[in-house]
Amino acid sequence: MYTDLPADQLAAYLGSQQDPEDFDAFWAQTLAEAQAHPLDVRLERVNTVLSTVDVWDVTFIGYGGEPIRAWLRVPAGASGPLPGVVQFVGYGGGRGDASENLFWASAGFAHLQMDTRGQGAGWSKGATPDASGSAGPQVPGVMTRGITDPQSYYYRRLFTDAVRAVAALQSLDVVDPTRCAAVGGSQGGASAVAAAALAPGLAAVCAYVPFLSDLPRAVQVTDAYPYREVRDYLSVHRTQAERVLGTLSYFDAVNFARRATVPALFSVALMDEVTPPSTVYAAYNNYAGTKELLVWPYNGHEGGGIEDEVAAARFLQGLLAVS
Amino acid sequence: MYTDLPADQLAAYLGSQQDPEDFDAFWAQTLAEAQAHPLDVRLERVNTVLSTVDVWDVTFIGYGGEPIRAWLRVPAGASGPLPGVVQFVGYGGGRGDASENLFWASAGFAHLQMDTRGQGAGWSKGATPDASGSAGPQVPGVMTRGITDPQSYYYRRLFTDAVRAVAALQSLDVVDPTRCAAVGGSQGGASAVAAAALAPGLAAVCAYVPFLSDLPRAVQVTDAYPYREVRDYLSVHRTQAERVLGTLSYFDAVNFARRATVPALFSVALMDEVTPPSTVYAAYNNYAGTKELLVWPYNGHEGGGIEDEVAAARFLQGLLAVS
Amino acid sequence: MYTDLPADQLAAYLGSQQDPEDFDAFWAQTLAEAQAHPLDVRLERVNTVLSTVDVWDVTFIGYGGEPIRAWLRVPAGASGPLPGVVQFVGYGGGRGDASENLFWASAGFAHLQMDTRGQGAGWSKGATPDASGSAGPQVPGVMTRGITDPQSYYYRRLFTDAVRAVAALQSLDVVDPTRCAAVGGSQGGASAVAAAALAPGLAAVCAYVPFLSDLPRAVQVTDAYPYREVRDYLSVHRTQAERVLGTLSYFDAVNFARRATVPALFSVALMDEVTPPSTVYAAYNNYAGTKELLVWPYNGHEGGGIEDEVAAARFLQGLLAVS
Amino acid sequence: MYTDLPADQLAAYLGSQQDPEDFDAFWAQTLAEAQAHPLDVRLERVNTVLSTVDVWDVTFIGYGGEPIRAWLRVPAGASGPLPGVVQFVGYGGGRGDASENLFWASAGFAHLQMDTRGQGAGWSKGATPDASGSAGPQVPGVMTRGITDPQSYYYRRLFTDAVRAVAALQSLDVVDPTRCAAVGGSQGGASAVAAAALAPGLAAVCAYVPFLSDLPRAVQVTDAYPYREVRDYLSVHRTQAERVLGTLSYFDAVNFARRATVPALFSVALMDEVTPPSTVYAAYNNYAGTKELLVWPYNGHEGGGIEDEVAAARFLQGLLAVS
Amino acid sequence: MYTDLPADQLAAYLGSQQDPEDFDAFWAQTLAEAQAHPLDVRLERVNTVLSTVDVWDVTFIGYGGEPIRAWLRVPAGASGPLPGVVQFVGYGGGRGDASENLFWASAGFAHLQMDTRGQGAGWSKGATPDASGSAGPQVPGVMTRGITDPQSYYYRRLFTDAVRAVAALQSLDVVDPTRCAAVGGSQGGASAVAAAALAPGLAAVCAYVPFLSDLPRAVQVTDAYPYREVRDYLSVHRTQAERVLGTLSYFDAVNFARRATVPALFSVALMDEVTPPSTVYAAYNNYAGTKELLVWPYNGHEGGGIEDEVAAARFLQGLLAVS
């Protein structure tokens, strides 16, 4: 059912998120610190049951000099240069199994699926720790891990990993670094938008039902997790709302969208209780580049599912001239 | 949590299902009627975003002379003869999208994914009607559609479709008809076991957490749907229990397992509330061929997920000499 | 709690449903096809425990030449002519038990309670199949059975049965055909409104909390089943919304209400989550005849319950001069 | 699903309830106190929409000299003497509407439906207060009202009302006092069994899925309300278990069953979570008169529904020679 | 999540409750009747494990001449005169254990915690009956006990007890009667506001997330219990809405707030589904004395929890000059 803004207000909604004055400085400093560590991309060929797709177990150095795992899947025997897709996954999940998620490689892309630090024990498995610890009390999950300071917040680390993953993909021999895109749904969509704003040389972005958008509104208009984690935290730490919302402003897809200019495809689901449609429209409407939006009137947070992915593949094949 | 039999009893459990006297006659007649219709396999090439997998939209004639849809996916440009896999899907789902479910073709198989008549509007979409109607009052779903008579029961039609799908796969130029297997999970697993018992020339079967096993027990030891549909029906049609259980005995995986002799891989999940482990053991323990069992102690009905599929691929690659 | 429109907007709400151009032609053709089959009303006396009410097991020919079951209950020994009431039942139910539902006969009416094809295994039992099959993939239930085309949609069959049931009632010796009414709640209320628009010679209609009203809004403003079945379908068959809503426009109580002119009694419950009050007001406000509305401010979908029935009996006794 | 004892143990189960030494004395004193008040049965004819059933609003004096309401329904114009049925209703309900529940009168009985003091605002409405107050802290509901002492316990009052209702029925001109039965389901079934043990001159009893049976077990083997009220109470008043269970022993259907000798019909539902089947078997197996049991293997607390009622009517028509 | 009025409307909301003409007369008569009984405060020293707080088991005469229990806790050995706090507890609870709830005594107050008649078997135990009985059918709980008449309504008794508790506290040797406050949350907050309006000589009031405020709106804007009890009642007793709402107007915190002039501290939680924020604002905005409001934007009905209590202690220590 519809519980968000009326249709006409939705389409025009610009969000409630403010731009912190030092947003760009914060991210410049964060990425500079990360760049102090070499990327150190390592690939180990994985022996799978597959014959049309080759898979490598990838490690690169993400935030804090910590190793981040990923899968690289490419059409079997491809010599490249291929267009590349880096994919970020949704909340709770990890990079999954080497033999899963064959869509992007089967569509002709070099496909790097980044693991999610400290997650990967929910709907798909992972292998990457979040070595940095909690920095304070927290609600179960990662939404409030380190939330009292942008410097210690979990998503500072994850988004830095995402930017590094783009560089890792671009560094591969089999990849044409000028034809790389970031894709993902929900948390993966937020990561993709962050990468679109922060990663040099990215050519396009696809974000399905992105999470972490218009956070001041999001935490007030849904009871669904993971946004609910923030409410849970503030219901106990009652005096920290301003500080917590201040931290979140550095990680809001709305603010990344204002800075991202590569061609973009978004999707939004009008019955989505996890990432309410108004919050997605806020990111989309602020997006600074050329953009398209897929609207799914009768879907919840599953959004367009495979239809989002097929649309993304067509969008990227058109843009990146996949042969 | 564990709510079924203790571990030692589980492993030895043989089930409560009886073999109806005319089980073989019933199925011989059913399949003979179906064979009166030509198989009439039609393939139409589908234009997808994929480059490593070729996809065809398949139609063949199933039960009652009715057209059944399927996807055929093969490694791009393969000329065969390839080993073949026919896959049956779980309750509520259909054949899904042409560009989904690339695992089996990517593993080198000709992969025929059969649609599920009259379902296909739940977790994945379908395109095949169940033209035969309800034959009586029924609970929403298909578990009680026509349940007062084996002749009119829904699964008579679906399992006939499954047997015909095996023949359709075997008839394809790209396929080696002596190296074909049936696979599936839950309802798909029950369909695979039925096909293993009924379809001539099948070489192997993989059934993950099969549904429709040991039905007299199943309807008493879980409240979860879809087994619950039978209870719901009998709670209203209070005097029909004997008749309904009589019908079900013609469709129980336990009875198919007693008749199937091709090599088999099963899986069971010990915290499965949808297809309780004892019911799966009943099918496995009665299975008449060589067999292996994957036991997942901490899983529910998701069973082994991708790990079931990878194990099945290795099992079939070993048996069917995939090059 | 109140989740629908504010009180003043509710009372004036006219709905969002459009009138398809060929609505009248569609129903004229449908009923003409049905009339090709003789009504063939058969009665068989039922031996019950009752002494004040006589019961017959009735069969008449409904849509597609298919036999439809019903109960006829009349005051014991009544010779007529009596005023008649045909009652349609709610979603999931059937005609129930011969000895149930004695209200209308006890109130002096010849009471024909029509069975619901293919339902009757939910809250009350039935005995009538829906022989026509699914015509496509569908969500469990009947809301999406054949929903891609008005010709194949389930409610085309049910509403035709309803119109035929009126004729069957009118044809009985014990009944005065000029003093017959249609009554029902929820799905039964929708059927009654459809009958009021389509059945010749009906004298009145009573519809409690009618279902299938203002469907474009209904599928967007509640998560409750059975409206939810439509959303579930469209969440998987994402591109069919226009087609599905097109089909539904031929079966919307709002459109029947525009064409019905016999005296009518409606009821609406302001906390109804199954048939939200705005959707009921849409039907009521468009109703073309004289009309009354019972408003239950603190009820959910149970509406006025026995108080709706008593009010309906008084309304009909007044109109139809029950002696 | 089945969660109670295995089938063979169920059928033989005798319960865990002890017989308090002064059980008979307690009830003799209780009823003697009640008899100090004249029965004072008053009838007022109700103007309804019904023509085959006449209805009177009845008041008689129950426990504590307090007026208890009831409906009397008889076949229209009946002069008697008729066999009589007094019906007690389930937890939360009251006597309902004058025009509801026409089954027993339509089956030829003088039907007295007793209201339930202080309930009657749940699934059916009532009109009778429970003037005696709470006697102590209590959980919402009546299960723990006055539970620390048999003298002050709610069911002392209700069961006394039930015994008085039998006398009220027997006192009516239209009734043959030697042909009266008590019937009811759940709480009504417990009341009927209590009346069978305590009311002089009763000729038969029908108890569907009776509540308040084998209470020491009942409060341990289900989480469902209303048995749960006792657990809730004891979870707060942790030291009162012995006292509370002591009180309950005076009101357990098992103990009444040991003392009742009129012919009895019981029903039990094997998936009943509200009155678990073992507790019902405990009452049935201890019942001291000739008895029959209807077993519903796939039902929950709805039991046999109308089929219980029809069976009861046939049972009573046979016993009481209804003409 | 936010489901109530927008922020700006919330802050200005004045409620929908009307002032019954004879509100003051009703309460004057009620309290006069109570004053016919002597207060008869009795204290019995309790032997606890505590050494810094002395506890007495208190009994005083409340409504109807009935004994009401309470705990008195004071700093060990205090000779007074101390400022006093009378605390009323939330729905379902009682005065709890002698050794619990040490906050107010530890903060230097003589702390009288009043038991709640007929409750005290929910989240904390009690020991006080509600001797007056139900006066009519009722929903489980106390919200509809006697609801058809202000004279018989449960809260007439509870609020009278509350006023008497203030007098009992003021009468104690250890207490300075000019420095006494009433505090409580939810039902306890409503009781405190009632006491502020009705009890002579009270010096201040603290009401956290008060219940029973703006009842006409409350019963329409939340499905949560206990407000839901009123809806449940009216959904069965459909014709009694006017009468029931008439009764409630005598017990609405909005009407007490209009009459109370002592300094007040309120709290409101913006995600409170039990006492929706608009209803609390209605009481606060109508409050006739000086007032402060704590707003908790991310809390549900737990409100400010210990932070409400600490704020209340500081507020009262400032007002009442606690040394």
Added chain:
Amino acid sequence: MYTDLPADQLAAYLGSQQDPEDFDAFWAQTLAEAQAHPLDVRLERVNTVLSTVDVWDVTFIGYGGEPIRAWLRVPAGASGPLPGVVQFVGYGGGRGDASENLFWASAGFAHLQMDTRGQGAGWSKGATPDASGSAGPQVPGVMTRGITDPQSYYYRRLFTDAVRAVAALQSLDVVDPTRCAAVGGSQGGASAVAAAALAPGLAAVCAYVPFLSDLPRAVQVTDAYPYREVRDYLSVHRTQAERVLGTLSYFDAVNFARRATVPALFSVALMDEVTPPSTVYAAYNNYAGTKELLVWPYNGHEGGGIEDEVAAARFLQGLLAVS
């Protein structure tokens, strides 16, 4: 309701947990590493509203040299030496507010309430980070943080903090180090039992409904969180069961109980779904010192609540000669 072992088996149940060979070596090494850091206890007086209890904000060095927060509450102005109680809190909670939880100080103890690293944003707030990070993928919560290796497991850090908290308490001037006890419920109870086994010089322990007991059984017999976190992890990381259970064996209260010899008070609740009673009996029955058990037959995980605490205070006052 009862879902665990029958009563007689419960009372004798010894658990399924094995003692790892190097359990003692593991903990000896762990504590030795911790002792490399000075305890460095710091106290800062807190300004509260309280007058009978003095509160200090305490910091001491726990596992890994990291600062752990606590509250110290003592009777106002006490000079000691007092008996001491260190309290550990339940899952999700932190040390709470300075002005809460006054029971132990009011009972004459020096009461140190230790914060819970990285928790403290659930039912009570905390202030202590868990600096060590996740060491791998994890389910939200702490149950699987670092679970693949005893060295990195979360509870290695928490239990080390607990042992250090005992030393911190013992080091205080106001405390008699020979009269100190550890208390706690659930996770706090497990921590207390661990401290009883590992902390030198402790005089007694009280563990209410202890968590982390008989973990191999616990993760199989309940679906409730937090034990469920382990199942969730293993349902995704399907091949790690042996490793994970190996890790857990170093942290099982059963193994600590085998090594603890100070007088102990336990409590168990027979309807506890969070820490099922069999698991608590396993710890109790293995406990190596003199011991008492409070059994709450009708309680869930709330156990004895305040009655557990009062019993604990009496138990400790007796043992530790509180004056």
